[in-house]
Amino acid sequence: MPEKKTPDRKDQIAQVASEHFHEKGYMAVSMRDLAKEVGIEAASFYNHYESKGSILKEICFRMADEFFSGLNRALSEHHLPAAQLQAIIREHVGVVLKNFSASAVFFREWRHLSEPWLSQFLELRRRYEEQVRQVLSQGMNQGLFRQMDQNVVVYTLFSLLNGLHEWKEVQQRFSPQEVTDHIAGIVLNGIAVGDQAKHHKS
Amino acid sequence: MPEKKTPDRKDQIAQVASEHFHEKGYMAVSMRDLAKEVGIEAASFYNHYESKGSILKEICFRMADEFFSGLNRALSEHHLPAAQLQAIIREHVGVVLKNFSASAVFFREWRHLSEPWLSQFLELRRRYEEQVRQVLSQGMNQGLFRQMDQNVVVYTLFSLLNGLHEWKEVQQRFSPQEVTDHIAGIVLNGIAVGDQAKHHKS
DNA sequence: GGCATAGACTAACAATTGTTAGCAAAGATA
DNA sequence: TATCTTTGCTAACAATTGTTAGTCTATGCC
Numbered sequence: 001m002p003e004k005k006t007p008d009r010k011d012q013i014a015q016v017a018s019e020h021f022h023e024k025g026y027m028a029v030s031m032r033d034l035a036k037e038v039g040i041e042a043a044s045f046y047n048h049y050e051s052k053g054s055i056l057k058e059i060c061f062r063m064a065d066e067f068f069s070g071l072n073r074a075l076s077e078h079h080l081p082a083a084q085l086q087a088i089i090r091e092h093v094g095v096v097l098k099n100f101s102a103s104a105v106f107f108r109e110w111r112h113l114s115e116p117w118l119s120q121f122l123e124l125r126r127r128y129e130e131q132v133r134q135v136l137s138q139g140m141n142q143g144l145f146r147q148m149d150q151n152v153v154v155y156t157l158f159s160l161l162n163g164l165h166e167w168k169e170v171q172q173r174f175s176p177q178e179v180t181d182h183i184a185g186i187v188l189n190g191i192a193v194g195d196q197a198k199h200h201k202s
Numbered sequence: 203m204p205e206k207k208t209p210d211r212k213d214q215i216a217q218v219a220s221e222h223f224h225e226k227g228y229m230a231v232s233m234r235d236l237a238k239e240v241g242i243e244a245a246s247f248y249n250h251y252e253s254k255g256s257i258l259k260e261i262c263f264r265m266a267d268e269f270f271s272g273l274n275r276a277l278s279e280h281h282l283p284a285a286q287l288q289a290i291i292r293e294h295v296g297v298v299l300k301n302f303s304a305s306a307v308f309f310r311e312w313r314h315l316s317e318p319w320l321s322q323f324l325e326l327r328r329r330y331e332e333q334v335r336q337v338l339s340q341g342m343n344q345g346l347f348r349q350m351d352q353n354v355v356v357y358t359l360f361s362l363l364n365g366l367h368e369w370k371e372v373q374q375r376f377s378p379q380e381v382t383d384h385i386a387g388i389v390l391n392g393i394a395v396g397d398q399a400k401h402h403k404s
Numbered sequence: 405g406g407c408a409t410a411g412a413c414t415a416a417c418a419a420t421t422g423t424t425a426g427c428a429a430a431g432a433t434a
Numbered sequence: 435t436a437t438c439t440t441t442g443c444t445a446a447c448a449a450t451t452g453t454t455a456g457t458c459t460a461t462g463c464c
Contacts, residue, residue, distance in 0.1 A: 032451085186388060
């Protein structure tokens with residue numbers, strides 16, 4: 001007797017799993033843990049997912065989709081490298097803040113994906129990184145960004161972006177726009193030629 | 203028949219465990235996995251550690267010691283906030299690069315500590331963060347740093363520092379000094395008053 | 405009504421988990 | 435030499451794991 005209408009069990013499971021994988025880590029959450037939270041028995045999961053691993057797969061690749069959508073939006077709506085970079089950051093921050101648990105799983109638990117998903121996932125990550133690198137490259141070639149090691153810039157950018165999910169307080173106390181401005185300010189200040197990219201004041 | 207002299211089994215176990223916890227995650231590594239690598243049987247661990255959890259505890263708190271040593275060294279050897287901050291970064295980077303696997307475990311696997319170690323660990327982290335915050339505070343009060351939200355600066359700094367262990371390439375291609383300069387440059391450029399902290403040019 | 409499908413259940417499985425008990429050999433200490 | 439401690443082993447344990455089989459029931463469709 002289903003006591004209330006299930007909006008979509010599969011989505012509900014992904015949602016609950018995201019939160020638990022985020023808090024305890026994928027390996028520390030059992031199917032029975034999830035079952036208790038969802039309100040069904042562990043065996044019933046297999047009507048919706050074919051394995052525990054496929055729940056993780058669903059979460060990770062759904063987030064990858066989100067990140068790529070944001071990236072493509074940023075690239076198609078802007079054409080100057082500096083504007084593109086800022087848009088990339090804004091989109092990325094938006095995705096993280098809108099899917100806090102799931103993005104934490106995406107960043108932290110992907111190594112528990114089984115093949116061939118793991119390889120596929122890493123390839124997607126590589127492509128994302130590569131696209132950002134190209135924006136940097138264009139900016140440097142056009143003389144808009146200083147010449148510097150791209151790996152270092154990418155490290156800086158992704159450390160700030162990927163570390164975001166660790167800081168609950170930041171999410172609570174600042175708007176997406178503020179976070180975006182902060183990160184964009186740091187990165188652009190770090191790489192821009194001259195001062196035209198500075199838009200903060202004391 | 204011990205085929206060769208054991209330099210120190212307990213340290214060897216901690217070393218092997220660090221590497222495996224780093225690569226697979228604490229929960230995904232069984233005692234038998236570790237045993238195979240060390241060259242003993244799983245049950246023999248209990249002559250050196252009282253539980254699997256106590257191996258993790260050892261790794262995490264040993265690293266906490268390292269980080270605090272570095273912090274204290276930085277604070278005692280310098281007195282101007284800008285110099286202190288730079289020294290803190292240098293010490294921190296040094297500790298991470300010198301104990302790559304163990305520091306990754308420190309940053310990523312601490313949530314699997316059991317009580318009361320978990321609480322104690324979080325308290326240590328809080329204290330570390332608090333000391334850095336005080337340096338920022340002093341710098342602002344002395345007019346050396348711009349007035350800005352300390353949480354945001356701390357978020358930036360720790361994202362860059364704590365994300366370090368994710369980037370094997372960075373470790374391989376840059377010296378500790380280069381990494382330190384890079385991070386210190388970003389943070390000081392972000393917070394310093396005027397241009398005196400800038401030491402790069404196009 | 406008749407019937408198929410979806411989605412829940414119970415029960416059980418084989419494997420793996422961390423851990424303990426009991427024992428043996430080597431090294432240190434006396 | 436006699437004894438104690440250290441450190442390894444084998445065997446086994448109880449619990450938990452992801453997963454499957456088989457069954458029941460409500461819902462939607464003809």
